[in-house]
Amino acid sequence: MEPVNIIGAGMTPFGILNDSLVQLAEIASFKAMSDSQTLDLKFDHLVVGSQNPDEFVNKGHLSTLLADSLGIVPAGATRVETGPSSGSSAFETAFTMIASGYSDLVLVIGVEKMSEVDRGTASKILAKMMSYENETRYGATPTALAAMVARRYMHDYGLKRDELSLLPVKAHRNGAKNPLAHFQKEVTMEQVRNARVIADPLTLFDCCPTSDGAAALALASDRIVRDLGVSDQSVRVLGVGHGTDYHAIQHRLSLTSFGATIAAADGAFSMAKIDPTDIDVCELHDAFSILELVNMEDVGLANRGQAIEMVKDGATNVDGQIPVNTTGGLKARGHPTGGTGVAQIHDIYCQLLQKAPKALQVSSPTIGLTQNIGGFGNNMVVGIFSAP
């Protein structure tokens, strides 16, 4: 397997934005190209992760559209879709293109523009990631399923509502220092506790927003890294894993653990030949606060039911032992679905190269991890990355 390097990254602010889908992808892409000194190089391939541009913005054939607008024709161009993990799956495809020797330089884009449709339409589009036969037709929503996960987790492990509130408080504390975050203001325990209930026990602050935004990466072979002389400014991809689980949550073995994450993490750690104790910083898919705990445990950063102790101890803070979601996570950085996975990798890339916003920079991390959820807990991609 040929080594794969991230030689540049860029992202737009996340939020409710005026820019179009294509403009967002362009802004992030040109930042990544500029960051990697590849503006005048020949890209072999473009892989774009986007959940549903056809229905969110009525745009089809996004891969060619972007290859053209970015000026990288005749690069092969592919769109990848796995629901909200589309960005990470695009990264995975690009990774195998370089790891196989098929390509030397690949542009990865994750993008979604969710605010052009009204909230009801957005909910209907997003609900398609769930099982119609087993979930949606009975009125279940992603938030309702997350509430079931939270209730069961509370029952099994004694988690308290006020403990859960520590997660959005941390997310917003980090987001407040991230100039690209959707929400850049802190929230208090009081605010989380008193916010309106969305699906009991989850309140408004337990749920990520829908956002517009894009992120991009330039992935390169060792040959390109040598040619550009950027080995000391490149992040190495150590491991990638991808796993699925039964589509409907009722068919799964557990409500409080996602088999797809376990499979994806197994794959990524095996390839990287390291274990979870080696991780210095990570980005986990906290679309709902409870998921940050579940994900920490499934990835192997905490024992079952124990993740909350690490949160309470401050171990997952920016200055803690294993900082989680330093840039605000989905909760505060925002969640343009197809964009999230690439943004997670962008943020880990910045951490490993000491380019994160100063107040969010972890002290000399050498290994970072990303975990991105597709569907409701059934299509996961995990990536592991190392500093130069």
Place this chain on the structure above:
Amino acid sequence: MEPVNIIGAGMTPFGILNDSLVQLAEIASFKAMSDSQTLDLKFDHLVVGSQNPDEFVNKGHLSTLLADSLGIVPAGATRVETGPSSGSSAFETAFTMIASGYSDLVLVIGVEKMSEVDRGTASKILAKMMSYENETRYGATPTALAAMVARRYMHDYGLKRDELSLLPVKAHRNGAKNPLAHFQKEVTMEQVRNARVIADPLTLFDCCPTSDGAAALALASDRIVRDLGVSDQSVRVLGVGHGTDYHAIQHRLSLTSFGATIAAADGAFSMAKIDPTDIDVCELHDAFSILELVNMEDVGLANRGQAIEMVKDGATNVDGQIPVNTTGGLKARGHPTGGTGVAQIHDIYCQLLQKAPKALQVSSPTIGLTQNIGGFGNNMVVGIFSAP
């Protein structure tokens, strides 16, 4: 680069079918698994190519849905979309997964279910592959663009309307002998000439239908081939290439040649280290009759303006020197958009293993080629394959 093998293939009939999208994918997949003796093996990954299941059948998150219904959870599962070349792009992604050593066994599915919406809606969905700003908003359709290509080709090379008719006649002659084809009856020169005009000079018989259907492949590493002892029943992937061109046809250098095909063919032939004279049988994307000529020339099987001479000489017939679209092509086999690219590879696999329908079997071919178009002529994938 690790060698990549096709160890099994399957497809449904193409046509207007009662089966659902998921049923079609299941039928093709279980045929491919059965053909490859992998029903009880662990698939590392599933890659499904489908243009627009969200709008054609209101189904989202197809990758997980199929991983679950096929019983291959926790395999990583990804959907790939590049318009009507989605199936070939899914194959390309699966190819790099094995070529990199990331995966040993990958299931590739190409599927589309187009007949659940009415014809007007289908046209609107398909029109999204074109440039809205430059084409669709002025009323252009894929057929209208193909008609422009035909007119220009006639002007530049002196092609006659009756010469063009030889292509649908050949397509239907082959389709009539293919039990899986959408159209299994022959048409005469008279019928083509007198059919209603769709976009002058193209008549009804110059245009492929919209179809339902699925095809699937089992791709495997040499390790799996050895373990199963199937090296004499496997087709080797010799080359893959992918290219794009400017989204709107007005921005391209030529109307009668597609740069994206040239780029894709260059990539595939370089990897395969052979040239077009080595091809024994091929499947080209004849969504419109004129495209078969353009594609033959872009792939390098004929000189500019000369492809029609080969057709007239019978060189592209099943018993000719370089048989093209032996199973009926898109015109007669049918065109369920995301399904087509995988069906093309399925048919070349059958030819190379001497498993084609008897009347369509080419005499001992050793090298086959597929060419699949995404968008209107702007996102092409070419594959080259060899007999055991």
